[in-house]
Amino acid sequence: MENPRWLKDVEQRTWRAWLEVMRLLPAQLEDRLHERHGLNLTDYQVLVELSETEEGKLRMTELANRTSLSKSRLSHQIGRMEKAGLVAREECPSDRRGAFAVITGQGWDLIRAAAPGHVADVRELFVDLMSPQEVAVVGQAMGIIAEKLRQRPGTGCANALQP
Structure with missing residues (x-):
């Protein structure tokens, strides 16, 4: 790039503040989730996405899309969550290659327990500061x-x- 459009002072401050928030906010939210419930933010996001569906399940490709995870990373994530008893995989009856991720009773209990504190943390660390x-x-x-x-x-x- 021959003539870069350098950031103006206000743009530079905004960009650097954004970078700092992106480092600090997820780390603090995750620390609190982990301390209280043994969850990381990705665990929480997967449980939220599943809990917000009518049947508590999503096709793996749709869940990958909603969480912005690659299919491979989601597969590993779901594997860890299966071992913890939070989700299960179900085969898709209409597509042998397809699978569903399904929230379990234990997953429901955990998201119900974690959500109020997480929302309070989001308010404290983000929303209520503005x-x-x-x-x-x-x-x-x-x-x-x-x-x-x-x-x-x-x-x-x-x-x-x-x-």
């Missing part, structure tokens, strides 16, 4: 960025959908 207007602006900005990133090849979402 005014309602700032929350709306940040949400709108992050939505724009997320949409753009979902459209780019090489993202976790795109990789998750590849056959």
